[in-house]
């Protein structure tokens with residue numbers, strides 16, 4: 001077997017397919033949608049969401065939605081329609097949102113204290129989830145016969161709806177015409193998806209899953225972040241490891257967790273950039289407000305990166321495997337007396353490819369150098385060899401905890417020299433790098 005360096009591993013799954021990690025739902029591919037951990041400094045942090053809950057069965061998912069939004073630092077204030085209250089109680093929404101739940105248009109106290117207009121204006125975004133066929137129809141026709149529809153008509157904030165209904169209701173020409181009207185007015189929709197519906201039928205109409213709704217709200221808020229220093233800048237970020245197949249069940253991989261790359265994508269989005277994150281398999285949650293493209297191999301990562309051009313900036317934080325197996329077996333290699341011999345072939349060099357593009361090269365190309373020896377010497381040599389503008393050099397020797405850990409000690413190598421940054425949390429490294437990128441673009 002080919003000798004591999006100590007940071008690579010051959011992931012060998014010897015047994016029946018049920019032992020594959022994704023069969024158990026534990027692989028990054030299976031869980032990579034979004035985990036329920038607290039996201040660091042989300043685009044939702046400190047944002048105010050007016051959540052309108054209308055009367056669909058999917059209202060039962062709203063408590064989880066509120067919890068996940070608040071985990072990301074958002075504050076949530078709910079308006080519950082009369083029909084919505086048949087599915088979820090005002091008390092549970094109040095407990096989870098930590099705020100009063102508004103239900104009545106003609107409430108003397110609310111109107112004097114708050115008013116339907118202030119309610120809709122004090123939010124950064126208005127989210128309708130679930131959005132019934134009924135509320136969509138009322139919105140499309142400008143009706144305002146309850147607190148929810150009045151607030152929707154009175155708002156000056158971006159509105160996003162998560163429709164949810166029976167497939168026949170969804171495909172009905174009336175609903176589709178209402179949808180077209182709403183989209184024509186720049187109202188954003190998330191979902192619905194296809195699948196088993198609560199009514200027992202199967203088809204389109206299922207409310208988007210909570211992580212999908214949160215990602216869509218994040219994108220909307222980022223779009224709305226028109227004053228950020230990176231507004232209108234397109235930035236490509238790569239993150240995570242690549243998996244290079246040996247056969248359909250085994251692969252070569254490395255220890256990259258994707259934490260640093262994902263944190264950079266989030267930090268850039270928080271400054272208003274339009275970020276496309278091309279990521280190998282990781283367990284990291286998809287950053288809010290970022291377009292995430294999932295890939296496995298280095299070849300696929302390069303394809304996705306090329307498809308993501310043009311971009312103003314590229315940050316190549318992925319730990320792309322230097323080699324792939326040149327002859328992956330089409331079927332599972334059987335365990336025999338003699339172990340198989342792997343022939344490796346060099347993978348495309350994504351950083352060099354981007355840095356040396358003759359047309360459409362990003363203005364700023366940033367690479368990463370993970371080294372165990374002669375860190376700065378190797379990083380400077382890498383910068384020259386690849387033709388990139390900056391290298392973020394990090395020591396990944398055993399004991400530094402850089403791979404998979406939450407902190408990183410990096411040095412920024414530019415044409416002007418080397419900046420030594422103190423040991424920081426990966427999120428802080430990401431924020432500092434994003435700020436440096438903003439500064440460089442404005443210079």
Ligand SMILES: Cc1cc2nc3c(=O)[nH]c(=O)nc-3n(C[C@H](O)[C@H](O)[C@H](O)COP(=O)(O)O)c2cc1C
Nearest residue numbers: 054055056057081083084132133134135164165166
């Ligand atoms: C058990 C039950 C489930 C319902 N589920 C949905 C649904 O998923 N989507 C929908 O558009 N309407 C659904 N409806 C119908 C709405 O509740 C009804 O159209 C109501 O007037 C909506 O009011 P609202 O839009 O003000 O909340 C359901 C009704 C019942 C009785």
